[in-house]
Amino acid sequence: MNLAKLKPGEKGRITGIGAIGPLKRRLMDMGVLVGEEVKVIKVAPMGDPIEVFIKSYNLSLRKKEAEGIAVEVSE
Amino acid sequence: MSVQASNKRQEEVGESQRGVLRPVEKRTITVAVAGNPNAGKSTLINAIAGTKLHVGNWPGVTVEKKEASFDYGGRRIKLVDLPGTYSLSPYTQEEIIARDYLVHERPDLIINVVDATNLERNLYLTVQLMELGIPVVMALNIYDEAEAKGYRIDVQGIEQMLGITVVPTSATRKSGLDELLQSVLATADDPAGHIPQQLNYGEDIEAAAQFMAESLHKSHPSLVDKYPKRWLLLKLMEGDGNLQKEVNIGQEALLDEALHHLKRAHGEDIEAVMADTRYSLASGLTREVLQKPELRKTELTEKIDRVVLNRFLGIPIFLAAMWITFKLTFDLSKPFSDWIGTMISGPFKRWAEALVGFIHAPDWTASLVTDGIISGVGNVLVFVPVIFAMMFFITFLEGSGYMARAAFVMDRAMHAIGLHGKSFIPMLLGFGCNVPAIYATRTLENQRDKTLTALLIPLMSCGARLPVYVVFIGAFFPSHAGTVLWSLYVMGIALAIMMGFIFKRTLFRGEAPMFIMELPPYRMPTFRSLMIHTWEKGKHFLIKAGTYILAFSVIAWFLLNLPWGVEHKKDSYLGQVGQVVAPALKPLGFGQWEAGSSLIAGLVAKEIVVGTMAEIYVKKDEDKKKEKPTFAEDLKEVGISFAKASKDSLANVVSTAGITSISADESAEKAAERNPLREELKKQYTPLGAYAFIVFVLLYIPCVVAIVAMVQELGSWKWFGVTFVYQMALAWGAAFIVYQGGRLLGLGG
Numbered sequence: 001m002n003l004a005k006l007k008p009g010e011k012g013r014i015t016g017i018g019a020i021g022p023l024k025r026r027l028m029d030m031g032v033l034v035g036e037e038v039k040v041i042k043v044a045p046m047g048d049p050i051e052v053f054i055k056s057y058n059l060s061l062r063k064k065e066a067e068g069i070a071v072e073v074s075e
Numbered sequence: 076m077s078v079q080a081s082n083k084r085q086e087e088v089g090e091s092q093r094g095v096l097r098p099v100e101k102r103t104i105t106v107a108v109a110g111n112p113n114a115g116k117s118t119l120i121n122a123i124a125g126t127k128l129h130v131g132n133w134p135g136v137t138v139e140k141k142e143a144s145f146d147y148g149g150r151r152i153k154l155v156d157l158p159g160t161y162s163l164s165p166y167t168q169e170e171i172i173a174r175d176y177l178v179h180e181r182p183d184l185i186i187n188v189v190d191a192t193n194l195e196r197n198l199y200l201t202v203q204l205m206e207l208g209i210p211v212v213m214a215l216n217i218y219d220e221a222e223a224k225g226y227r228i229d230v231q232g233i234e235q236m237l238g239i240t241v242v243p244t245s246a247t248r249k250s251g252l253d254e255l256l257q258s259v260l261a262t263a264d265d266p267a268g269h270i271p272q273q274l275n276y277g278e279d280i281e282a283a284a285q286f287m288a289e290s291l292h293k294s295h296p297s298l299v300d301k302y303p304k305r306w307l308l309l310k311l312m313e314g315d316g317n318l319q320k321e322v323n324i325g326q327e328a329l330l331d332e333a334l335h336h337l338k339r340a341h342g343e344d345i346e347a348v349m350a351d352t353r354y355s356l357a358s359g360l361t362r363e364v365l366q367k368p369e370l371r372k373t374e375l376t377e378k379i380d381r382v383v384l385n386r387f388l389g390i391p392i393f394l395a396a397m398w399i400t401f402k403l404t405f406d407l408s409k410p411f412s413d414w415i416g417t418m419i420s421g422p423f424k425r426w427a428e429a430l431v432g433f434i435h436a437p438d439w440t441a442s443l444v445t446d447g448i449i450s451g452v453g454n455v456l457v458f459v460p461v462i463f464a465m466m467f468f469i470t471f472l473e474g475s476g477y478m479a480r481a482a483f484v485m486d487r488a489m490h491a492i493g494l495h496g497k498s499f500i501p502m503l504l505g506f507g508c509n510v511p512a513i514y515a516t517r518t519l520e521n522q523r524d525k526t527l528t529a530l531l532i533p534l535m536s537c538g539a540r541l542p543v544y545v546v547f548i549g550a551f552f553p554s555h556a557g558t559v560l561w562s563l564y565v566m567g568i569a570l571a572i573m574m575g576f577i578f579k580r581t582l583f584r585g586e587a588p589m590f591i592m593e594l595p596p597y598r599m600p601t602f603r604s605l606m607i608h609t610w611e612k613g614k615h616f617l618i619k620a621g622t623y624i625l626a627f628s629v630i631a632w633f634l635l636n637l638p639w640g641v642e643h644k645k646d647s648y649l650g651q652v653g654q655v656v657a658p659a660l661k662p663l664g665f666g667q668w669e670a671g672s673s674l675i676a677g678l679v680a681k682e683i684v685v686g687t688m689a690e691i692y693v694k695k696d697e698d699k700k701k702e703k704p705t706f707a708e709d710l711k712e713v714g715i716s717f718a719k720a721s722k723d724s725l726a727n728v729v730s731t732a733g734i735t736s737i738s739a740d741e742s743a744e745k746a747a748e749r750n751p752l753r754e755e756l757k758k759q760y761t762p763l764g765a766y767a768f769i770v771f772v773l774l775y776i777p778c779v780v781a782i783v784a785m786v787q788e789l790g791s792w793k794w795f796g797v798t799f800v801y802q803m804a805l806a807w808g809a810a811f812i813v814y815q816g817g818r819l820l821g822l823g824g
Binding site: 027058 | 161162164166167193195196199346347350351354358376380384385386387389390479482483484486487488490496589590591592593594595
């Protein structure tokens, strides 16, 4: 399961980050870390990117980037 | 200045060698302001420094640098605003600028602007700033909003745990600013007593750091003095590529040995371990000091986003917002631009003429002054209103938080041609005028996105090209005016998409930059902050671009008017150049030297193509016969027409809801006066050649002002070279296909 597959309103816990290099570092700097709880808020009108709620703020990222973030669905 | 600077450096070297910081006495206190984007850093600086703010660029890059020096409490404080960053990692340009400044320039202290409503993520940067060993004063900003949300923050708790001074502030309400500056002074007076606490990164990391410190001391003793020690250790362990290169310590035995145990315990990825550790410190601290209300209210931002980012309404709302922005930017500024244009070419030119006549200067000097220099100044000044208007609305969109939403809504479409969601707004502004559009690319953080956007903007048909279309369409296609005009705009967009694809696969090959962007809460930017930004950025344009544009205008004058006293325009340098390029334009259907000369003259501003053609084809003498108004009449005219411009500007805002495009109407009117030119054009060109000509005008390189804007924003002439080559090729190719293809189809030649 990865973050891109979660539907708006669904929550998950991050279990792994597949990205490498700058992308990975950027994700980490934005608080996207293993163990973190993440909730999908919205999908953009054209289907991409998505908006998620993490570390009590709202973050948007492209589905391609979200695909690299492994999650386990919570609740 | 330089003496002072070198003194300061010596002092610091001495300080760090002894390991003690001496109090700052008479010299300027240099304060770096660091913080996350959207933490209200700009508003805070504006509230503190106001009009003393100076906007420039960081050396070598086109990232904005804001500085302000002022006196406070009998001391001189110099604020240096670092680019907003989430971290001090070495990946984005902003982060590199911020850390290089902090590490190499060693400011006396850091004001860390922290968003009180988003404590945890903001503290992640704080933790990193504390590693630098520079005193930190935290401005706990947006404190009023946090309180309104029912957050209870234990300010003293943060102070105790981090060992730094914390001052709650609200930049928008201007509260806490005095306390902040007082703390800055107190900290600067006793830097040794304000060194941030050394946070404990856990047994394993600390042990590795300890080991590293000892071996570094032996192997690279000089390094320990050159860099903040703890920062150096942690960054080396993290595998920070930039620093490794700087100090020449890569994958050496030293590192391997130090990290051996750490890697065994936590896996290979030390960078992730460090980020994790810093975040756990930030979240641990947040848990200790922050109490949130049990029940969370649905926030305003959520409510707005439910509508604004709605699946069905999102795009229409976005387009409406963009349309209003576009209309306001250009309609609001146009009457003032027109006013400036009229004033320069009217009263000011007459006054200059009178002055030059008074000192009995030769004819050519008079012409150089009035047609070269004054027109050049005019060329710069007419852009001022539109640049200011654009800066104002862009700053508003960014400050309010809508810019991030615009990017969110449009990213899918823009990403398809290799651009970023935020590219849409600059591209759109391009239809009004390419110049502010190119300046608007500064909202794009990534250099690649920015460059690519700026390269494609000239394909958006700007308002200055419209008069050229109108004249030719009026002469050749009066019955299909709408269709022909529409075809040009569509062609520009289609070619921009095509070039986007081509660039994506050639010059900009490789991974597209990521799109990982915060959607900040909506906030109302303060009017003061908007005005300061608009003014500073506008001023920056005036000074930097103005110089170049003026120079180009003078060069253009030389081309147009020399050798002095030629009877026929054909014999002027411009005419001669026109004759030289004419054969190259022949296959396009407009091989007349007049066409070539007009196109070259059009580089000053594209609408000049029409003026030059009128001058060449139609002899005019009505100007000379007019009675010259007196000085007093001129002066009165200046005032009255300014009042009218203001009134028109207001009226345009009111009528923005209407469909009519004012600029198009006016150009059409002006063009109607040029009937003799139309008749002459009909004799000179075939309809097919005429269409090829306007296609060429659409696509060939933009005016010098746009070129200057591009060089200035992208920071090098290289990209102008790219633009020149690709646009010339595109214009020639498209006009060739139109003309030769049309002939093959039997559309006549």
